Amino acid sequence: MDPKLDNRPYFGFPPPPMPDIYFAPVPVLPPYPHPGLDAPSADFVEVLDPPPIDWVPATPSTAYTLASRAFITGREGWDKSPLWTIRVHRDENLIPGKLAISHGTAYIPFNGKEVSVQEFEVLCAASDVLEWVSTSNDQIPEHALPAGNTHIGEPLYVGRVKHRGSLTPGKVHPSHGCCYISFGGSEIAYKRYEILCEVPQ
Template sequence: MESNSSEMEGNGGKIAETAPTNDSSPSLNILCAICNEFFRANDIIFSTSRCGHVFHKDCLTRWLNRSRTCPQCRDPCDRRRVHRLYLNFAEAPEFDDTELPKVAMDWVPIDLDRDSLPDAHLPPEGAVQCGTNEDGLPTYVARGYYHDDLLPAPYVPEKKAAFGSHSCSARTLTDDVEILVLNDCDYKWVPGQHGTYPRDALNTGYSELGEVTYTGRGLYQGILRLGKVHPSHKVMYIPHHGQEVSVNTYEVLVVTPRDQADR
């Protein structure tokens, strides 16, 4: 074990990490709960997707090699459910009315808590609506976490939930639901069958084994439905009345930023 990264068991079984101290970048008034060191401007910082707590990348990686929970709140966490945070530091002007540029495509978390504002469940501008659910309610392209999977899932605003297909059942998703928002993109639906998908298909989710899954749409009982294209299973799965049904022919979502399309 290297001398500059000692690890030991602290109170309550918490793993203590020793972070490098030779960084001369400015210190931030935020602590990494694993090593108890303040973040610095040059640090690589990662956040958990479910609860949003932040840690040094190396600290969090070592922790998740031993545990599948968040080091701070002990919520379930997986190495595939973390992402890097990019923080920009600058002196703020006294008055700054400049609008930040919008990204071309984004997965935007949607607030489905009981105590949220009355309109918090409404799809934001740029959300992609396609088809309906089995009751004829409009659905939007979304995704949500279920155990170790990230499921492509139709979001139904009237139900305040997304619905994913997993292990022969339809799963109701109300935590960590993200809706696709396009600001400067074109999109199209490309035909596929028996698990095929175009090379430029939108990578929407993944299975617990790390296989990429895609957003698709297809007809089921005469209704255009959103679902999960699972290549190795050679079908598109659709959540339907609490069950997971499948179709062999479908269309796969392809999203292209307009500046890329012009090249």
């Protein structure tokens, strides 16, 4: 009888050949890290809280979706509607400007003009992480929020001024010693202004 098929003990030498059967090891998977909970399904999506300060891409027609997150930086003089701060890439610069969300119009102060823009990033922030600080000329507070830069890498900041009944946000250009706003088709400079700063932790 073939020894491989014989169930009786075998005491001879050499031992009979063994069947050509290979048992692969079974991997041991680590347990799901939350005992008592089932593993997430394939369509599980983790919802994260937004960062305290963020710049979110938008257009005049989509920006309204950010109403709960956008940081209001000014008011229109004629109807008191809110103005938001935006920033835009233009000719290798990243330039802060304004969005009149109620009217769907956005502008940046650039090369002496008020330039209309259609694609931008909206400043979104919690109300308690930013504050306005009065300053003038090229005096930039330590915690000023960088919001853009010139084509040579100089940082630009968010500023605002009162102009013709409007509280208008714009850009602070330190080497020019002023805050520029866009208004009525022009870029207008102010030596005294408020600058947006992060609240020290």
